[in-house]
Amino acid sequence: MADTPELEVMPGDWSRALAVVAHPDDLEYGGSGAVARWTRDGKSVVYTLVTRGEAGIDGMRPEEAAVVREREQIAAAHVVGVDTVEFLGHADGVIEYGLPLRRDIAAAIRRHRPELVLMTNHRDTWPGGPWLNMADHRHVGLATLDAVRDAANRWVFRDQVDDGLEPWDGVRWVAAAASPHATHAIDITDTLDLAVDSLREHRAYLEGLGDESMADPSFLRDAAAEAGTRFGGVLACEFELFPM
Numbered sequence: 530m531a532d533t534p535e536l537e538v539m540p541g542d543w544s545r546a547l548a549v550v551a552h553p554d555d556l557e558y559g560g561s562g563a564v565a566r567w568t569r570d571g572k573s574v575v576y577t578l579v580t581r582g583e584a585g586i587d588g589m590r591p592e593e594a595a596v597v598r599e600r601e602q603i604a605a606a607h608v609v610g611v612d613t614v615e616f617l618g619h620a621d622g623v624i625e626y627g628l629p630l631r632r633d634i635a636a637a638i639r640r641h642r643p644e645l646v647l648m649t650n651h652r653d654t655w656p657g658g659p660w661l662n663m664a665d666h667r668h669v670g671l672a673t674l675d676a677v678r679d680a681a682n683r684w685v686f687r688d689q690v691d692d693g694l695e696p697w698d699g700v701r702w703v704a705a706a707a708s709p710h711a712t713h714a715i716d717i718t719d720t721l722d723l724a725v726d727s728l729r730e731h732r733a734y735l736e737g738l739g740d741e742s743m744a745d746p747s748f749l750r751d752a753a754a755e756a757g758t759r760f761g762g763v764l765a766c767e768f769e770l771f772p773m
């Protein structure tokens with residue numbers, strides 16, 4: 530789009546990132562090409578999933594889907610160099626914004642002590658049109674932004690501190706993938722194929738989508754090319770970056 534400004538380069542002077550998202554597949558539809566590049570460059574990335582994605586497959590009961598999707602998420606993470614995948618166990622589809630969610634995410638930040646926190650789009654709509662985002666994504670994104678501040682304050686969720694989880698005030702940025710207000714990007718020309726392979730690990734989920742366009746992982750290539758039109762013409766992964 531000619532009237533939108535060029536994207537700036539994502540910061541690279543960090544060593545630990547924590548990704549916090551609502552569902553298995555959220556990272557694979559947004560930031561996994563960037564994650565693959567970062568892990569290849571020697572950085573550490575941990576995934577924290579707020580749910581097990583149990584409400585994500587129409588034709589599969591949640592008790593079974595939770596097991597299948599957890600397994601698929603762990604496999605998808607391995608493809609892009611992520612070995613630690615945690616599940617917080619909130620209920621898929623009905624995630625509530627509130628203190629229990631902030632508390633769990635703050636604890637994850639205190640455990641993993643990231644400099645960069647990744648999340649997915651918390652805005653009302655998706656890029657490129659008026660398509661509405663869903664409540665789970667909005668709630669987890671907002672709670673993640675708030676939990677970064679919570680994690681730094683020893684007087685917030687102080688029972689965690691009393692139990693030995695030290696406050697962590699070292700988060701320097703939060704980056705939201707798939708935001709309609711992207712500001713920064715990273716070149717993923719060399720890792721896009723890994724991102725596609727990572728998404729393909731969500732086999733049961735993609736089968737459940739049937740012939741929806743999102744079920745074809747080549748969709749990621751189009752999105753990367755689109756982001757690249759504002760980033761020097763390379764294949765790119767874009768983020769809305771919040772300096773903390």
Ligand SMILES: [Zn+2]
Pocket residue numbers: 551552554555666
């Ligand atoms: Zn999702």
